[in-house]
Amino acid sequence: MSFKSTFAAVLTASVLMTSAAFAGGIMVKDAYARSARPNAPTGAAFMMLMNTTDTDIKLIGVRSDAAKRVELHTHIEKGEGVMQMTQIEGGIAILAGESHMMKRGGDHVMLMGLNDPLVNGETISVTFEFENADDLTVEIPVDSARKPAKGMDH
């Protein structure tokens, strides 16, 4: 990805999220969604969740019209380098003043039964539900070509 398009994506994301971020105390940064291949029935979304408050906040769920089922997933090591996806039980704690990365090979938002295939350049709307903060809806750009920050692919 070129510097120019990266900059544009970051700019778009920050403009979209500025107002929501202060409402709920959670800021979502650098979000993107992708499918492993075109027309795949599933996809995933990745982002950084920043807790801008001085109280721990727990992410307890996600929902989206983009897919029939939306879940918080993580990867667990099954031994011998084999990773398996599993649904996260009990939510994800985002500690006061800290951030939590939802990234490839780690925690992620799983989109199962996509209503439409994810198309690069389009956006999907994802709502994050917190135990002790307002819901936060984020427009997440689709970028299936994006390389993982590091580590394994989804």
Ligand SMILES: [Cu+2]
């Ligand atoms: Cu998953």
